[in-house]
Amino acid sequence: MKQRMVVVVLVAALLITLIGCGERDAAAETEAADFKIGIVLDVGGRGDKSFNDSAYEGLVRIAESYRGFIADDPDGVDFGNTVEMKYLEPREGGQDREQLLRILAEDGFDLLFAVGLAFSDALGKVAADFPDTHFALIDGFIPDLEPSSNITCISFAEHEGSFLVGALAGLMVEDMGGGRVGFIGGMDIPLIHRFHGGFAAGAMYVNPALRDSGMVMGQYIGQDPTAFHDPQAAESIAISMYNQNARIIYHAAGASGSGLFKAAYDMRRWAIGVDSDQGRVYAESDTAQERAIGEHIVTSMLKRVDNSVYLLASEFIGGGGSVAGGYESYGVDDAGVGYAVNDYNREMVEPYVEQLEELRAQVVAGEITVPDSHTKLAEWQAATF
Structure with missing residues (x-):
């Protein structure tokens, strides 16, 4: 009898804990994040054991440092609600690169990364239509950028x-x-x-x-x-x-x-x-x-694509949602x-x-x-x- 009572108490405690967690999660979902950061990965998406996975690791580091979460993430990365993040993956041919950037921009994301030089044309078009959103292009190049531009091109030596x-x-x-x-x-x-x-x-x-x-x-x-x-x-x-x-x-x-x-x-x-x-x-x-x-x-x-994502996002968050445009380069130094x-x-x-x-x-x-x-x-x- 005493053992059955212990089991009942433990089950009740577990149910209370689960209900409490559900309420906390629901409350978090209704609370707007301070910043929204998105990434459109290159063709192949996550699991390439290379470029895309490194960019994703940058998001994870942001979540850890700034109490953020990655929406719809199979790995369930969630450290808080300060920064909402999301990544999208293009179809095999990459024809939907521009469309995916527009989806995130229209959804109110403040800082958007595009991973790969193939995004150069698409990002330039979308950035022109969303002047209040800052865009970061990894490995691509857009000429004549100024600090006042809403585009940062990131390159590596x-x-x-x-x-x-x-x-x-x-x-x-x-x-x-x-x-x-x-x-x-x-x-x-x-x-x-x-x-x-x-x-x-x-x-x-x-x-x-x-x-x-x-x-x-x-x-x-x-x-x-x-x-x-x-x-x-x-x-x-x-x-x-x-x-x-x-x-x-x-x-x-x-x-x-x-x-x-x-x-x-x-x-x-x-x-x-x-x-x-x-x-x-x-x-x-x-x-x-x-x-x-x-x-x-x-x-x-x-x-270190992860470093470039993390550093620019940190600067953006530290600047209250603002970061200079232009060019950033990373080398052995x-x-x-x-x-x-x-x-x-x-x-x-x-x-x-x-x-x-x-x-x-x-x-x-x-x-x-x-x-x-x-x-x-x-x-x-x-x-x-």
């Missing part, structure tokens, strides 16, 4: 971060007894050329054997945005490069990079990820297959780009960290100039060696 992972690849290949390195780009455009140029320069800078023609291989998947969503093409290119004695391959190919990682695992070679810490993401996967693949990711060139060291790759990368940090300091000091395109490598080599 990808060539600087790629220089560091290229140097790591060059040093590792030298210790392996020689071999080539490779680069796989997604869309053949100037933005991705920055990754290519920096990686090749870093590998050549530390490893003289890689300065010979053909020792640093490079190939692009395509000429349109679908190149960032073609893992099969990336896998095919990677297999070809590995068969030509590439020991390590670096990608800047978005979701296509998963094809490189699969090839690295299948052929027992090495790969370098991009944007987010892809090695850690794979190592902490729920699936044994992805965890095994993660063991072949040496490091990743970190492009402010941790905007870099390389990943984690519990899973530390043993492999740590022997090279001192050399990499010396190179970072030289880049920051201007003692090393990193080419921002593979098309400038010959000129850079002539001036450097």
